[in-house]
Amino acid sequence: MTNGAQDLAPAAARQFDAIIIGAGQAGAPLAGRLDAAGMSVAIIERRLVGGTCVNTGCKPTKTMVASAYALHTARRGRDYGFTTGELSVDLPGVAERTRKVILDSRTGVEERLAGMANVQLIRGHARFDGPHAVTVAGQRLTAPRIFIDVGARASVPDLPGLHETPFLTNTEMVALDVLPDHLIVVGGSYIGLEFAQMFRRFGSAVTIIERADRLIAREDPDVSQAIREILKAEGVTVRTGARCMSFAPHEEGVAVSLDCSEGASVVTGSHVLLAIGRRPNTDDLGLAAAGVACDERGYITVDDHLQTTTPGVWALGDCNGRGAFTHTAYNDFEIVAANLLDGDDRRVSDRLPGYALFIDPPLGRVGLTEAEAVKTGRPLLCATLPMTQVGRAVEKGESNGFMKVVADAETRRILGAAILGTGGDEAIHGILDMMSADEPLDKLRWAVPIHPTVSELIPTLLQDLAPAPAREAPAGHAQRPARGWKRTLEPWRSL
Numbered sequence: 488m489t490n491g492a493q494d495l496a497p498a499a500a501r502q503f504d505a506i507i508i509g510a511g512q513a514g515a516p517l518a519g520r521l522d523a524a525g526m527s528v529a530i531i532e533r534r535l536v537g538g539t540c541v542n543t544g545c546k547p548t549k550t551m552v553a554s555a556y557a558l559h560t561a562r563r564g565r566d567y568g569f570t571t572g573e574l575s576v577d578l579p580g581v582a583e584r585t586r587k588v589i590l591d592s593r594t595g596v597e598e599r600l601a602g603m604a605n606v607q608l609i610r611g612h613a614r615f616d617g618p619h620a621v622t623v624a625g626q627r628l629t630a631p632r633i634f635i636d637v638g639a640r641a642s643v644p645d646l647p648g649l650h651e652t653p654f655l656t657n658t659e660m661v662a663l664d665v666l667p668d669h670l671i672v673v674g675g676s677y678i679g680l681e682f683a684q685m686f687r688r689f690g691s692a693v694t695i696i697e698r699a700d701r702l703i704a705r706e707d708p709d710v711s712q713a714i715r716e717i718l719k720a721e722g723v724t725v726r727t728g729a730r731c732m733s734f735a736p737h738e739e740g741v742a743v744s745l746d747c748s749e750g751a752s753v754v755t756g757s758h759v760l761l762a763i764g765r766r767p768n769t770d771d772l773g774l775a776a777a778g779v780a781c782d783e784r785g786y787i788t789v790d791d792h793l794q795t796t797t798p799g800v801w802a803l804g805d806c807n808g809r810g811a812f813t814h815t816a817y818n819d820f821e822i823v824a825a826n827l828l829d830g831d832d833r834r835v836s837d838r839l840p841g842y843a844l845f846i847d848p849p850l851g852r853v854g855l856t857e858a859e860a861v862k863t864g865r866p867l868l869c870a871t872l873p874m875t876q877v878g879r880a881v882e883k884g885e886s887n888g889f890m891k892v893v894a895d896a897e898t899r900r901i902l903g904a905a906i907l908g909t910g911g912d913e914a915i916h917g918i919l920d921m922m923s924a925d926e927p928l929d930k931l932r933w934a935v936p937i938h939p940t941v942s943e944l945i946p947t948l949l950q951d952l953a954p955a956p957a958r959e960a961p962a963g964h965a966q967r968p969a970r971g972w973k974r975t976l977e978p979w980r981s982l
């Protein structure tokens with residue numbers, strides 16, 4: 488009887504120096520630093536170690552993009568002086584290759600965690616039940632420091648008919664081993680565009696449906712337009728301005744109506760991918776019990792050091808809304824670790840925004856768009872260069888796209904750049920590093936880059952800088968001054 492009563496009493500809380508919720512891109516490396524500092528750490532993961540990037544995001548998509556690129560290039564054999572027979576995708580083969588890349592990466596993170604003397608990986612869903620206490624798998628854990636790294640998931644809004652219609656998100660897409668006859672991609676932004684081009688190259692018919700008036704609407708209109716042309720040339724259909732979508736099952740699979748009025752035009756397909764944004768995994772975390780505030784979209788409120796509204800609780804990665812990338816999540820870890828363990832004063836506001844869109848050719852981006860730079864009211868210098876003038880791109884037979892830079896005419900600092908072109912995801916780092924060093928653009932103008940590379944043309948681009956007349960955010964090349972901008976249009980027209 489006594490024993491039974493003891494069994495019913497709540498188990499004593501287990502105490503740690505630190506608790507990390509989520510073994511994603513910030514949580515796992517943070518565990519390593521805390522372990523090295525001799526702290527006892529509980530890292531809690533409810534699903535797959537490595538989080539989104541490793542299991543359903545960057546790693547699988549870039550692996551699949553590589554397969555799609557290889558297939559596309561082989562199909563272009565004649566352009567390079569060889570012939571092939573009929574080529575088709577082996578999607579189970581692509582899926583197998585993808586699974587291996589995921590598994591190797593996940594196992595690597597698991598092994599690193601297992602090798603940390605002071606770190607315990609606890610499997611299960613964590614939930615706060617006090618400012619410094621969480622429950623997981625029937626246990627109560629406490630720590631004076633708690634780090635939230637719970638990431639985000641595909642947003643599935645209440646659109647008419649959606650919940651009665653089968654749909655896919657990125658999670659299912661990276662495991663598909665049956666090729667869709669016609670894939671409808673709802674959402675013409677970063678995630679949607681990568682899947683759209685890759686499945687078109689695998690052999691599916693693909694239609695992108697986007698609510699805004701142009702694809703990837705956060706970028707400048709000229710970038711959007713160039714990307715649309717690149718996709719169109721590969722046979723991807725793009726429908727923009729779909730203000731009110733509705734969904735219904737259809738004998739082909741699914742029907743998506745482009746506006747909610749009667750007789751609206753309808754796209755039918757075999758599969759639909761929902762790629763219309765991400766939602767932070769904070770709704771089931773018991774944040775109120777910890778006094779941790781979040782905004783109306785569920786992103787955890789943090790200060791410049793990534794501390795939440797509760798002292799001793801930090802939020803890192805996608806869930807704080809201050810970044811949506813693996814490198815920003817990792818940088819969050821670096822900021823928190825440096826401030827906590829090295830006595831530094833690193834701030835998230837010091838971070839320079841940089842990212843890439845991994846279609847082919849990729850778009851490498853850093854800093855402000857031209858439209859954003861115009862809004863600052865600063866006197867600007869701008870230049871663009873079509874990839875047809877980049878020797879390396881021509882030699883590779885990959886001369887779609889252009890590069891563009893915008894700079895402050897007074898401080899001579901580069902404000903932002905876009906390189907949409909072969910190697911653009913790598914070449915952008917020359918500019919990103921220059922901006923990080925906070926050096927005037929003239930330093931880069933006098934660099935002696937290696938020939939033949941894409942980066943080689945960056946100094947040339949800077950030599951082309953010319954005052955940009957004060958104007959509203961650009962609406963397209965047609966409104967640009969003829970010099971330079973006009974040249975940029977040529978390669979797209981010829982597609």
Ligand SMILES: Cc1cc2nc3c(=O)[nH]c(=O)nc-3n(C[C@H](O)[C@H](O)[C@H](O)COP(=O)(O)OP(=O)(O)OC[C@H]3O[C@@H](n4cnc5c(N)ncnc54)[C@H](O)[C@@H]3O)c2cc1C
Nearest residue numbers: 509511512533538539540544613637638804805811812813
């Ligand atoms: C299709 C796709 C492609 C992408 N491609 C790129 C790319 O090319 N480059 C790039 O930089 N970024 C890319 N991203 C974004 C990138 O994956 C994320 O920004 C990154 O994974 C964020 O890391 P994180 O640590 O914030 O969260 P995550 O990596 O998502 O980790 C969060 C972890 O927390 C766990 N968790 C959540 N709630 C709980 C809980 N209550 N208890 C316990 N565990 C919990 C989750 O299971 C997850 O493992 C892509 C994303 C997608 C969807």
